Amino acid sequence: MTGLTAWAGTFVVASLKPDDVVWISAAAGAVGSVAAQLAKAHGCRVIGSAGSAEKVTCLKDVLGLDAAFNWRDGLDEPPSEFAPEGIDVYFDSVGGDHLKAHLRPFGRVALCGAIAGYDGQPPAAPDNLFNATNKDINLRGFLAGTFADRLPEARKHLAELWRSGDLNLDLAWYEGLESAPQAIVDMLSERTTGKCVVALG
Incomplete structure (x- = not known):
């Protein structure tokens, strides 16, 4: 998304x-x-x-x-x-x-x-x-x-840029469901860059 x-x-x-x-x-x-x-x-x-x-x-x-x-x-x-x-x-x-x-x-x-x-x-x-x-x-x-119908087109374009090195994805990584509240606080407090991800299990 x-x-x-x-x-x-x-x-x-x-x-x-x-x-x-x-x-x-x-x-x-x-x-x-x-x-x-x-x-x-x-x-x-x-x-x-x-x-x-x-x-x-x-x-x-x-x-x-x-x-x-x-x-x-x-x-x-x-x-x-x-x-x-x-x-x-x-x-x-x-x-x-x-x-x-x-x-x-x-x-x-x-x-x-x-x-x-x-x-x-x-x-x-x-x-x-x-x-x-x-x-x-x-x-x-x-x-x-x-624009859900355009997802295949978007995915293809993004994948090409990723493979060429023209797209860098920054992840703010949090481990475990218990870290989700802190992830939300950090994101809304502008302490993170890129996408916040909470890994479950």
Whole structure:
């Protein structure tokens, strides 16, 4: 499901094209890290954001993104600095203020998740949503299950990238069912990178 979500969000929902400038939020997470690598392999300039200096280093040094920044240091300047002419595609897993993306006219936004509201306190809607009208921006929410019929195509593409070394899968591994609560806490506290896996038995 992680791979299908990233694949469908980038290629189907956001209609990813080579040479697009792409911003991936939560880019060190399970879906975001795969989406970022898919965009890189497709010939895009990819900017990732994450919530710690360690994750930013991982995005640049391990995933090979063109630029990365810590969103806790501010959201206004980095997109303008790293993409001064604007962003073509924003893959959003966070919601809230992140949706004030520095998008070009005819930009595309794939709304994958809303981590900013997972703690029970829904963030205020961004105050610049009229830009979607002014700039002819397409914002589309989606669920991976909507594209279940495309799973064979997605699996084939992902497997090819895995075999070629263009796709790195990072797993935060926990042993035993008793570790599941800690895995959830660590994931929601942004202590992990990649996909959290709890191994049973």
